[in-house]
Amino acid sequence: MAEAKIKVLKDGPYEVHGDVELLDAKRNPIPVTERPFYLCRCGHSANKPFCDGSHKEVGFKANGTS
Structure with missing residues (x-):
């Protein structure tokens, strides 16, 4: 299994x-069809x-890194 990594763009x-x-x-699974995938912030x-x-x-302008 590949190690999970999350990068903040x-x-x-x-x-x-x-x-x-x-x-x-x-706790229902959400299908992911592409890797890596990108989550909305x-x-x-x-x-x-x-x-x-x-x-x-x-x-959109983020404050900090999260």
Whole structure:
């Protein structure tokens, strides 16, 4: 199994590498079709929890690294 790594992209999403199982709030699996995958941080994605690039359109600026 590949080690899980999460990279915080500047003013963008979380980039997730490795064998990570993604679960919703009720612990149901969320299918992941691509690796690495990107998780939204800006809150504007139409494809949550995944990033769809909306952070670029809304001018998302992160405070710090999370």
